[in-house]
Amino acid sequence: MADIKAADVMKLRKITGAGMMDCKKALAESNGDFDGAIEVLRKRGQKMAAKRADRESTEGAAIAVVNQDSTKGVSIVLGCETDFVGKNESFVALANQIAEIALSVSTKEELLAADFGGVSVADKLVEQTGVIGEKLEINAFSKVEAPFVGSYIHAGNKIATLVGLSGAADGAEVVAKDVAMQAAAMNPIALNEEGVDASVIEKEIEIAKDQLRAEGKPEAMLDNIAKGKIKRFFKDNTLVNQDFIKDGKQSVAQYVKTIGDIEVVAFTRVALG
Structure with missing residues (x-):
């Protein structure tokens, strides 16, 4: 049997996040071969993932990140099975690592295929399923590109929002974050009237008529x-027309104008569940 060195156990643990004993067993099973031990842990994750495929991953962490020049942002939900795991620091760190990778791709499919330390993100999730013991998956992926992009993550990583502004004026960072907080709190269905699906408008009109x-x-x-009721519906449910939560005397669109000839051009909101 190969001599299992403590340094190798620690190195494997740092890379995979697996427990000390799991790492030691994997190294023993691979006769001390480091790459082989990683493969052992990966196969264990595949077995665990297959067993838990029918589980619901409605807990987890919602993450939003923005690139250095604030022109591109991405938000994801890394799902797991329990709130206990979702609040774990290493799990949130994993979600942040995946979100950073997501900045360089355009779709969820591309994200799953992207490189994560020599393996795909999809394979990393399988590996971590074996380590954590719960089903892990990317439950949401969204992206915003604009002249200025801001973000907000609600306490506990339950909701993450992105907001794109038409310009990067002085104060854009504060304004974008405020509007992102608005989107998190008020959950608008669209940016403006034009963004509301025609079927939704028709349904609301019929509801209003039935009430009348x-x-x-x-x-x-x-x-x-x-x-008239539809106008009220737009005011309550579209981001730029909503009353600004920090000052109900002005709309979100009016608040954004306080820093110049700026408009909200895009937003996304992802949440657990």
């Missing part, structure tokens, strides 16, 4: 009254 009929309003008046 129940109130005894004449049929001839329904269309005009319903239009």
Whole structure:
């Protein structure tokens, strides 16, 4: 049997995150071969992943990161099975590492195929399934590119948002973060009226008309009254038209204008569950 050195056990643990005894066993199984031990742990992860494939990964960590020049941001949800694992520092660190990799890709599929220390992100997730003992997967992936991009992560990594502004004026960092916080708290369905799907508008109009009929309003008046209700729907549910949560006397769009001729051009919101 190969002589298993403590330094090799520590090195394997640092790379894989596996426990000391698991690393020692893997090295023993591979007769001290370091690469072989990594493969042992990977195969263990594959078996664990297969066993837990039907589990729900509704807990985890929502992460948003922005590149150095604040022109590109990405948000992901790394899902796991329990809140206990989702709050673990090493799990959150893994989610952040994957989010940083995500800055260089365009889709979730590209992210899963991207390199993570010599293996794909997909293989890394399988490996870590074996280490952690829970199903891990990328549950959400979104990206924003704009002249200025800001981000916000809600306490506990439950929600992560990105906001793109049309310019990088003085104060853009504060404004973008404020609007990103707004998106996290108020969960708008679209950026503006144009972003609301026609089917959603039609459904809201029908709901409004049904309510008005129940109130005894004449049929001839329904269309005009319903239009007013739709305007209110847009105000409540589209980001730029919502009342700004830090100052209800102005809309989000009006708040953004306080730093110049700037507009919100994009936003994304990802959350656990």
